Amino acid sequence: MAATTKTNSELFFNGILNENPIFRLALSMCPAVGLTTTMMNGLLLGIAVTFVQVFSSCTIALIKDYIHPRIRIPTYTFTIATWVTVIDMILAAYVPAAYKEMGIFVKLIVAFAIITMRLEIFACKNNVVKSFWDALGMGLGFMFGMMSIGFVRELLGMGSLFGYKILDFRPLLFFVLPAAGFFCIGLMMAIFNYVEFKFKGKGNKQ
């Protein structure tokens, strides 16, 4: 794939809908299964991933001409790990309230497939501005996916949303357990595809 010809806004919405990391690319499934027990988790993890994705993509887009092709994957890993550590330390020092909630999520991000994959597919072939919009779209798409799974699981598993009680009882306690994540993601993926086929017709399938 050579440099993209898409406009910035196309790139942005591409990450949220056409190539949604969770429902379309099926990447980063571990956090999607393990951490979507509540909507709040999805939101916090989404914010953290968006930041790391944007910073890493921009860095790689800046230095792409200097990376030897045979060591690009280690370089990506270093870049992501550096940004994760930096964000972790800055949060801990200057925004302790947010760190208390987000601390454990930020450290998990180093191993997320979606970030490495975006650097490999997009950022190392495009300029900084395009990479920024692509990263932002991907990050927000990830957040959207996580939050929608979290919505279903939290509502069914705990009867609450964002920690506020909606129902007086827990309809299906099973939905809090990791195994239910699989069911939930499968169902949501199917719905996501169904809606898109409805609007665009099967011919547009990428």
Add this chain to the structure above:
Amino acid sequence: MKNIIRITIGLIITCVMAGLVMGGVFTLTHDKKQENEHLRFQETMLGLLGFGKENPAPQDLKFLSIYRYTLEDPKAPEKKDLGYIVPVLNEGKEVFKLLIMSQEGEFKKALDLNLAIDKAMEEQERKSALERALEKGIRPSFGDTIILAKKGNERLAFLLPGRFPGFKTVIKVMLALSPDYTVKGLEIMEHEEDPGLGGEITQDYFKNQFVGKPFSKLAELKVVKEPLPEDYRKVLEATRGPLSPEQEKALAPYKDRDIYALTGATISSKAVAEGVKNITMKFAYRFQNLEKVLASQGLIPAF
């Protein structure tokens, strides 16, 4: 060959750059981070005593810390002694003494420590002070801290930071005990239990179940798998800090009950109950020994 050299140099540069960035940010943020942790610790201590924004702490509230160390002598490794860094009164002034005693509470030695009161919070300072006072070769390793909250001359509570294994990793808590070893409050400082299941240990309706449990009950504390009675839950969720007389009355029928397990997280519930029990039991035993030794040596404790 040329390729390998280029790859090597490329990797080295990447590593060095990454290292420099991380190191730089670390030095910039480290102090602030520690300060934040320290602040949070203090806030939790005050919160457990019932002081906060609406109810500010009185001027004469004071925290005194006792640090417990295990002393290992390489010549007799199977016998470990306990070393307590205790604040004592010496001609009206607070100074730190090091009390060495056996595990069974038998007095061995009392040493003077060259440690300023305001520096004792830092582990590094304590360690170097211990090394100066102890004989060569004896290795101290830090055990835990007992914090005593005092208002004027009256003992308010013991605050015990502790840690124990949970379902997944270590759970760090702070336990507040009244002077007669009744639980005054429990706060979960750090944990990595599953959100939605074991993570519910941070909820008021779980951790407040421990509040008001007397020492005699704690010794045989168990976890029962029964649904939490609705009226009990309401009182528990309204409880913050020390109990008001009405709350005490409402909680009285449940005082000698066991802990109701969390739905779907029996292991985490058991871990916390066991942990609280262990912290209290060990503390009570050690503290009584310590007080006995202090009295027999004619030392006047500052607490």
